Amino acid sequence: MIRWFTNNGIAANLLMIGILLAGVYSAMFKVPLEVIPPDSGWKIVYMEVMYRGGTAKDVEKGVLLPVERALEGLNGIREINSDGMRGRAKFYIKAEKGTDLRELRENIRGRVDQISTFPAETEPPKIVIPNFSSFFPVISIAVTGKLQEEELREITHQVRDDILEIDGISQASAQGDRSYEISVEAKIPKLESYNLGFRELVDSIRRSSIDLPAGSINSESGRLIVRTRGQAYSKKEFENIPVRAANGAEVRLGEVAEIKDGFEEDKVLTDFNGNPTMFVRVSRTGKESAIDIADKVKEYVENSGERFAEGIQLFTWDDKSLSMRGRLGTLVSSLLQGSILVFIVLGLFLRPKVALWVVIGIPVSFAGGVILMPFFGVTANVMSLFGFIIVLGVVVDDAIVTGENVYSKLQSGLNPVEASILGTKEVTVPVTFGILTTIAAFIPLLYLNEGRFGDFASQIPPIVAPVLLFSLIESKLILPSHLKHVKPRNTEKGIFTRFQKSFANGLEWFVDKVYRPSLEIAVKWRISVLASFIAAAFIMAGVWSSGRIGFSGHPSVESLKIAASLNLPNDLGIEKTASIINKIEQAAYSIKDEFIDPKTGTTLIQNIAKVTGSYRLGGRYDESRGQVIVEVTPPSIRSEPGPKNSEIAQRWKEVVGEIEEADDFSIQSETFGRRNNDDDEQKQSEPLELELRGPYSEKKNEIAQRIK
Known part of the structure; x- marks a missing residue:
């Protein structure tokens, strides 16, 4: 086959062009761009039960404990995490490896439906398999303005x-708005x-405000569906509900109670750059492109001034496509740099034509990898692109070995066609085994399928393996048909030829005078050489075991946001939380002028978001929690790198000072890694989480405080 493709250059060129075109088509129409890998590793069934008016203790007793007892012993469940709060119970049910989530969901539904002790105020359980692609939005829009809550929500x-x-x-959702609620407050004198x-x-409300199917009636004229339609939805409908009727007169609900049509009582206060705000989270689904979504959202925000009245402003927030753009930029720049270096080195020591055809193998191999991405279920995300970056360093090794051997045959006097065929065949076996062993080294990453780390790692082998296999195909079938056109050096004359020959002679001198003697000594004293490498391995093991080399499960990667999180004791109230959160926010505003881009004169702190009454944007209500988030200018668009996020976070913490009332206050400046705490030991340690499980009791609270 090598001889046939070498002699039939048109077939080799058609194969090369076909791979390139198929790769371009696959990249444009078959491989979606997303920010993070698919959520295959999150094997979770989520269940939520609403308990109207129930306290956290009521929820635990009436919902959490019965559900946990009902699910005990159910096959396929690895772990149940339940969370009880006022008016709601949440269950995160983690599945065993290999469990069908749909089947598990139905089994859970069957067990829960058998529970007969749920309080009357509970609503039917909602059991779903979460779609985590919507949990990580591509970009968000902050809608701000000095407006009433109803207007801002609208x-x-x-x-x-x-x-x-x-x-x-096709996927967007509002965040930060409260659900509508109709409250009924009795008038005691009435x-x-x-x-x-x-x-x-x-x-009376339970009896009159109801939609209830009542079956069907078959008659000669057809089938009649019987259903009561009395569910009240508006304030007026609730006011007209009859409470008592006697002697032709009715007492209606509006006469003895005040009906309020408004929002839920618990309100999470969210500000953006000092103004009340709500967010629109935009996510991707299916084959939608994350970068395309971000571009369209930014265009919409830029033109928003024409759509809304004065005073209403829209901002883009939390643009996660920036990480994808950065990874694509790294891939393109690495590809160009690698191609240029390969061309220069091979051009100097071999021939420019040899270097050119070897470099062309890089896009051909990458195109082959892109062709197979849809078949492996791999999308273009930060980890799969990282796979391309990793394989870039080894993708041309086989082509370089083949090209060098063909060139040496050419220099020995063989005609170009025979030199290409013989030179390729001689290195086929070692090159093939070299590719296969490299692929084998990445295969174990496919089996790291536990949790998010498994999702990330499993994206790399399906990229590396196809790229290397197509590199092997290119070096064995396409490259020889191009190298047959290379002429021996002595048939060309010129300044560049003499300049190139001097480099080649220098390399040959190094091989003959330095490398070959060193290799002969190493082979002669191979026992000593092997012992020295073993000794070096023991030394490194000793350095590792001594603790001089640290370990981190995730590297510290700077984020584009710096988050200050506050957790106060539960008895202080929302007013105290708001007071301290306002202090933290003002500290962020006060340091904006300290971090300036020297060329543009603009501050590196772009936007500031504040959340009072929750642990994060869009989180559930918790009056003792709050967060202030600072968005910084990406380093890629600064005139110079400037300060690190950790430096900005440290300065922010200094201005805030000590918060004596806080159970916990931290400033997180990195996507992964450690919090910015004052204690040096805490800076060097990995976070440790302890769980204290058991029924609620004062004794458990006492133990928890002692552990803390």
Whole structure:
């Protein structure tokens, strides 16, 4: 086959062009661009049970414990994490490896449906398999303005609807808005005058505000569906619910109670650059491109001034496509640098034509890898692109070995065609085994399929293996047909030829005078050489075991956001939380002028978001928690690298000072890694999490405080 492709250059060129075109087509239409790898490693079934009016203790007793007992012993469940809070119970049910999540969901539903002790105020459980692609939005839009909550909510939903109408975007959701709620507050004097009690109010709502199917009636004229339609949805409908009727007169709910049509009582306060705000989270799904989504959202935000009234501003926030753009930029720059270096080195020591055809093998091999990405279920994300960057360093090794051997045959006097065929055949076996052993070294990453780390690592082998295999195909079938056109050195004359020959002679002198004698000595004293390498291995093992080389499960990678998180004791109230969060926010504003881009004169701190009453943007209500998030200018668009995030975070912490009331206060400046705490030992240590499990009791709280 090597001889046939060498003699039939048109077939070799068609093969090369076909691989390149197929790779371009696959990249444009078959491989979606996303920020993170798919969520195959998150084997979770999520269940939520609403308990109207229940305290956290009520939720634990009435929902958490019965559900945990019902699911005990169910096959396929590895772990159950339950969370009880006021009015709601959440269950994160982790599945065993290899478990079908849909089947597990139905089994869970069957067990939960058998529970007969749920309080009457609970709603039917919602059991779903989470789609984690929507959990990590590509980009968010901050909708801000000095508006009432109803107006801001309406505009935010309008922005969401506008985004969903854009071609190529099919997933967007509003964040930060409260759900609508109708509350009924009894008028005590009115109740007493009518001799009514609370139970009668509750029963009247439960009896009259209901949608209930009642079966069907078969008749000669057809089938009639019987259903009551009495569910009340508006304030007016609730006011007209009859509470008591006697002698043709009715007492309606609006007469004995005040009906309020508003929002849920618990409110998470969210500000963006000092103004009330809500967010629209935009995610990707299917084959949608993360970069394309981000570009369209930015275009929408730039033109938003024409759509909304004065005072309403839209900002882009948390653009995760920047990491994808950065990884693509790294791949392209590495590809260009590697190609240029290979061309220069081979051009100087061999021939420019040999270098050119070896370099062309890089895009051919990469195109082959892209062709097979859809078949392996791999998308273009930060980890799969990292796989391309890794393999870039070894992708041309086989072509270099083949090209050098063909060139040596050419220099020995063989005609170019025979030199290409013989030179390629001689190195086929070692080159093939070299590729296979490299592939084998990456294969174990496929079996690291536990959790998110497994999702990340498993993206690399399906990239490395196809690229190397197509590199082998290119070096054995395409490269020889091109190298047959290379002429021996002595048939060409010129300044460059003499200059190139001097480099080649220098390399040959180094091989003959330095490398070959060293190799002969190493072979002669091979026992001593082997012993020295073993000794070096023991030395490195000793350095490792001594603790001089640290270990981190994840490298410290700077994020584009710096987050200050606050956790106060539960008894201090939302007012105290708001006071301290405002202090942290003002400290962030005060350091904006300290971190300036020297060329543009603009501050490196772009936007500041504040959350009071929750542990994060879009999180559940918790009056003792709060967070301030600072968005910094990406280093790629600064005139100079400037300060690290850790330096900005440290200065921010100095300005904030000590918060004596806080159970925990930290500033996180990195995507992975450690928090910025004052204690040097804490800076050097990995975070450790302890779980204290068991029924709620004062004794457990006491033990928890002692551990803390």
